[in-house]
Amino acid sequence: LKTIFSGIQPSGTLTLGNYLGAMKQFVDLQEENHCYFCIVDEHAITVPQDRLKLRENIRSLAALYLASGIDPEKSTLFIQSEVAAHTQLGWMLQSISYIGELERMTQFKDKSAGKDAVSSSLLTYPPLMAADILLYKTDLVPVGDDQKQHLELTRNLAQRFNNKFNDIFTVPEVSIPKTGARIMSLQDPTKKMSKSDSNQKASIFMLDDEKKIEKKIKSAVTDSEGIVKFDKENKPGVSNLLAIYASCTGSSIAELESKYRDKGYGQFKQDTAEAVISVLKPLQARYYELIDSQELDDILDNGADKAEQAANKMLAKAKKAMGLGRVK
Ligand code: ATP
Ligand code: MG
Numbered sequence: 001l002k003t004i005f006s007g008i009q010p011s012g013t014l015t016l017g018n019y020l021g022a023m024k025q026f027v028d029l030q031e032e033n034h035c036y037f038c039i040v041d042e043h044a045i046t047v048p049q050d051r052l053k054l055r056e057n058i059r060s061l062a063a064l065y066l067a068s069g070i071d072p073e074k075s076t077l078f079i080q081s082e083v084a085a086h087t088q089l090g091w092m093l094q095s096i097s098y099i100g101e102l103e104r105m106t107q108f109k110d111k112s113a114g115k116d117a118v119s120s121s122l123l124t125y126p127p128l129m130a131a132d133i134l135l136y137k138t139d140l141v142p143v144g145d146d147q148k149q150h151l152e153l154t155r156n157l158a159q160r161f162n163n164k165f166n167d168i169f170t171v172p173e174v175s176i177p178k179t180g181a182r183i184m185s186l187q188d189p190t191k192k193m194s195k196s197d198s199n200q201k202a203s204i205f206m207l208d209d210e211k212k213i214e215k216k217i218k219s220a221v222t223d224s225e226g227i228v229k230f231d232k233e234n235k236p237g238v239s240n241l242l243a244i245y246a247s248c249t250g251s252s253i254a255e256l257e258s259k260y261r262d263k264g265y266g267q268f269k270q271d272t273a274e275a276v277i278s279v280l281k282p283l284q285a286r287y288y289e290l291i292d293s294q295e296l297d298d299i300l301d302n303g304a305d306k307a308e309q310a311a312n313k314m315l316a317k318a319k320k321a322m323g324l325g326r327v328k
Pocket of ligand 1: 007008009010011015017018019020021022142143144145146147180181182183184192193194195196197
């Protein structure tokens with residue numbers, strides 16, 4: 001039995017990228033493993049958030065986890081800020097992180113580029129993420145490709161702590177899906193699709209209706225060659241749609257290339273849209289049943305209790321290892 005941990009930020013409505021890169025894997029993993037899935041609201045506040053919108057996004061994300069198939073009987077679903085151990089261990093791990101290594105993180109560079117007010121927590125986000133993971137003796141972290149670098153840092157911090165103080169942390173492995181690990185923006189296919197992208201046409205949101213999905217995919221940037229072929233370098237737009245189509249249907253890229261050999265982009269885009277709709281539509285129906293339910297609150301209460309019990313044990317070990325507090 002392996003322990004799995006993964007988190008998603010309530011920084012906007014989830015995109016198809018979040019679903020295909022992360023959430024979709026979670027559902028299969030919960031069958032054979034001990035899983036923790038987290039709504040990482042403390043990560044979301046590293047960039048400015050509207051308080052009412054944040055609250056709404058937290059609840060919406062919880063409902064999307066459940067609608068996508070997370071079963072609270074099998075997995076622990078909880079909100080990061082409801083388990084205090086996360087920020088406590090996060091602070092301790094900041095104390096063994098170097099400013100230089102944090103400044104080298106590409107997410108920090110991307111999210112701070114061109115901004116004149118950058119919060120210090122945007123820089124210290126990776127040690128908090130490391131704390132999220134290390135608190136639960138996590139063996140495996142399923143994430144999209146963009147989180148590889150943060151995972152590498154998490155492993156370094158775990159090893160650094162273990163060597164310096166006491167060997168208490170499990171050094172986690174990363175798990176990245178074969179297709180869908182990096183879904184790109186529909187408007188600029190050299191950039192990853194992100195829920196906090198200000199261009200609404202760049203992302204398919206998990207709650208978009210059929211018409212919107214069709215429209216966005218039809219206006220997705222491609223090229224003028226008219227050949228459906230996977231070539232990330234020269235045909236990033238078409239390659240992205242192929243990845244989306246393959247990941248939504250389970251077909252291989254090669255199968256799709258031959259299916260559309262003599263067809264233009266029109267039919268290909270239409271079918272890609274249908275593939276996306278067939279994945280998202282049933283999920284949306286479940287979402288609307290859950291969003292205002294008491295059941296959702298009960299699940300989150302229960303999840304926070306279970307997570308807290310496990311997290312506090314590890315936090316106590318880490319404090320002891322570092323010499324914080326008193327002997328008890
Ligand atoms: P933000 O723009 O606020 O950072 P985000 O869309 O990047 O939002 P996160 O909450 O940071 O979403 O990431 C949640 C999970 O989704 C992570 O596992 C991340 O690797 C994955 N993910 C994010 N974007 C993509 C994408 N475009 N393709 C595949 N996986 C993705
Ligand atoms: Mg992100």
